[in-house]
Amino acid sequence: MDFLLGNPFSSPVGQRIEKATDGSLQSEDWALNMEICDIINETEEGPKDAFRAVKKRIVGNKNFHEVMLALTVLETCVKNCGHRFHVLVASQDFVEGVLVRTILPKNNPPTIVHDKVLTLIQSWADAFRSSPDLTGVVAVYEDLRRKGLEFPMTDLDMLSPIHTPQRTVFNSETQSGQNSVGTDTSHRGDSNQQTTPLHTSALLPSDTPITPTPEQIGKLRSELEMVSGNVRVMSEMLTELVPTQTEPADLELLQELNRTCRSMQQRVLELIPRIANEQLTEELLIVNDNLNNVFLRHERFERLRTGQTTKAPSEAEAAPDLIDMGPDPVATGNLSSQLAEMNLGSSSVRAGLQSLEASGRLEDEFDMFALTRGSSLADQRKEVKYEAPQATDGLAGALDARQQSTGAVSRGACPEEG
Template identity: 60%
Template sequence: MEFLLGNPYSTPVGQCLEKATDGGLQAEDWTLNMEICDIINETEEGPKDAIRALKKRLSGNRNYREVMLGLTVLETCVKNCGHRFHVLVANRDFIDGVLVKIISPKTNPPTIVQDKVLALIQAWADAFRSSPDLTGVVHIYEELKRKGIEFPMADLDALSPIHTPQRIARLRSELDIVRGNTKVMSEMLTEMVPGQEDSSDLELLQVRKWTTPSIEIQ
């Protein structure tokens, strides 16, 4: 039924995605990649249109430069877009029907492509494990492991985070702490006279510094 919907590259997000995954690019176009994320987040049809365009770029494509660029766009969108997009990515139809087919022995893609696909599946399985409507990727991940597929060694904690509701709530809580501590420290520094600092104030500043969480948002 896909053919009835027309060319996947004819939509606003499809046009951007076609350009962002052009094999002639010397490097990733991050301006385009983030524009794709904005369209997905801000329009009603953005998520579905993006998935259609990604399927077209990734399915059966032997130009692995384009495939790698497509996987980078996909990864960026998962990290920066919300639940409407996650539901379309983390299901069996997309994971098994698109991503797993890329690394099929019949296609024999380069190792870098295999590792990228497996790393994405592994990262999403970890991130979405506690979300009931996003566990399609979890099931595929576990099936692949049972088949003896070896996933690349990856430090999941070091990967750029996927902004699930739980992670966003924690980030907001930490941001409130940072704002509070920054305000207090700023007021104290404004009132201090160089060379006449009170030792208790200096100690409090040091405590504030060490109790302020380090927030990493990518």
């Protein structure tokens, strides 16, 4: 019946999927992958069109490099898109008729494709087990296990959660990492849809060093790219929005991006001392610095938005106390001292950020951590001057589209990000 609907690659998202899975690509185009996620989340036909395009690229394709790229796009979309897309991907027809069929012995798939398919099935089955309308993949997974099929061992992969479309407030009970902020506007109010982390505590003790394999290194780098995608989107919003004229929907999305990025930073900081790979550690440190910089810009935005940039005479007299480098219950105290020349206030970021448990302790830890780098965080702040870092065209385009919409948008890291 698909042939009656025309070429799957003719739709806007289909065209991008065709480019993102082209066999001439040497590696994944993460900016394009995140743009695909944005289109899926922000358009009515996005999920169906993307599903058809991915299916078209996989079915019967003997170019396994293209198949692998399609599987990566599929994985990225599942992590960053919403329930409308999950329903299609988690169906038994797709998992069994497309994914499993791709790795049948008669097709002679390479090991990397074989393991990738099984890893996706296993992770989705675990993540969607509690959702009644997403259990098709669970049935296939259990059937394969009963037949004696061995699934790949998962370790670093298990550190990545499957992200569902709704906005999850990270509190003391939900502190798991999240790849990206979803932007599925049709399911924003559904509170029973939450990020479903894959379980890691039973597999990897918190102090166990990790020596990643080349495949795991690639996986971790893809996750870091998703974190960077969220940072880029948040930076674009901070550049485009006027603090005193921000629409409620934009403000809500910005606050959710901030919460999500802070949760991501927790995962980054957990990995830094455990990864036994110097180059990866350096990449994690760079991502951590970028997160810190965008947090500083957000704090300044909040101060301007809430009108705390001008101090009364009595408050100005108390300034010497505010730059005390000793213990301070307000996590942004150090920030105000370093940015005193900009007449920023010293009160904490608005109550939205206080939903993160022990955020003050984390902020202090992050500042101390950043000071161990080649240049201090203070130096980095002077260099940044609160200008938006370069963002990809895809993310910028998606953000422009979002800002032109009158409806509330909820976003994610890859990513969307995005």
